[in-house]
Amino acid sequence: MKTLAIAFGLALLSAAGSAGAADLYQPEPAPQPEPIVQPVAASGWYLRGDVGYAFGHSRGGYYFPDGNYKEFDHTKLDDSWFGGAGIGYQVTKHFRVDFTGDYGSGADFKGHSECGDSSCYSNDTSSAHMLSLLANAYVDLGTYYGITPYVGAGIGGTHIDFGKFTSSTHCGGSACGGAYDLSFDYDGKSDWRFTYALMAGASVDLTCNLKFDTSYRYRHVSGGGMSENIVASDAYANPYGRSYDKGIDLHDVRAGLRYTFGGCAQPAPVYATYEQPSEPVYK
Template identity: 45%
Template sequence: MKRTLSGIFAALLIASNAYSADLAPVEPVPEQLPEVAVTESTGWYLRGDIGYAFTDLRGAKFFQGSNALEADFDDADLDDSWMIGGGVGYQINNYLRTDLTFDYLTNADFHGSTTGGGAAFGACAVACTSTDVSSMTAYTLLANVYVDLGTYAYFTPYVGAGIGGSYVKWDDLQNVACADDGSGCDDGVIHGGRSGWRFSYALMAGASIDVTCNVKADVGYRYLHINGGDMFGYNENGGPGRDRGINVHEARVGARYLFDGCAQPVAYEPPEIPLQQPVYK
């Protein structure tokens, strides 16, 4: 009887081991991190700028009354000024953006002088010097495009160019001629100022600085060229006059607000992989 029970127990043990050997182990599935799609910075933005403008008048000319002779001012200078402006733009991708800007160049004083003599009457019957005083302002509308040259930490250098027009407004020009020998001065003459639109273009360079996800500070330089045009009208046998154009060198600071700058990256979770079922051999 004992031999019979021992034999049955041994047979059950052998069968159990064989069954365990036939059951293939479940292989662990390696854990995978979710894939993240990083989106480019695109979308509409608003901008605002302020700066100091170093103005350079390229010269001025005027007609000397009835003889139709156009002469240059001996001296023609514009004082420096300030600018303020704003605009709306679109960030196309991480490297290209465009905007439309409108800027105001504040009052810049004009100081000019001429020399002459030989007039039939007044102070200029002898050698005289004329002092001319006026001022100008300008409104500039430009369509611009910029190339961002890559982002380094928080800084993104860029270059750009713009094309458009400037509305230049000259105030009345006040002219006083005084004899060089100190014998006297003529009564002042006022020439009516002229205004109008002129062709303009600009070249820019600078850097954007990330302040927050949707606010960027901007520090840069802009060269603005304004074509020449009418400056003042005719009066008392003198004029009209015109300027040869204006070059403006601007040191600017500003900010841009990007509406979609804080968009979160989209995370794609991998599909769930079911556990591998036991394989029986």
């Protein structure tokens, strides 16, 4: 009987110890997640400024010397410098748009025609100032070692302002009925013309929000009037002073800077999600 009582007491002590150990057990705390750093993009708005050189090409034209349209035998539009500025927005990492304005210095125009043989010819001269306003869209092709190549296209209008138009005619033989030299001045014509552009270039990161941009741009300016009726009044004055061109092609080489607003990109912590471990179940 005494032995049975001792065994029963030991069993009670063992059960009490197990219950106490269960009450004292605390689950280990969940591990603290480490932040995953992701970049925060700067504002998409940017300003740009450019300078460039335009290689001009005239597609030809017509003049109106005696009541009938005649085509120039040769036309030439000289090269010129231009400068421009614009504002744009980086829509996505690979797509952006901007609105630009470029003003070109006077590009000299010359039209040459022969009246019958080389002893009779006329030269028409003027100077054209051009303001192009274009809405542009670009596709950035990825950034490689800080360099981002891109292609783009634009559409808009160009205001062409032709200065005084001078027409000089020289005849030195029987082809024009005798030797003479005549010169007439006409009003230059100003108007807006439809323009489209195609671009390809690359930008280089100078700082986190400043880029150096260089590109080639092709601009086509549709045809229009170059001069109107005669200005000078003399014994040989006539009302046939109108002339037209078939269009102008401009091959631009330009370079400039793009400044993005909003400061530089900053890292922002993004915490991973961890599942809380389930509580232990005791039976």
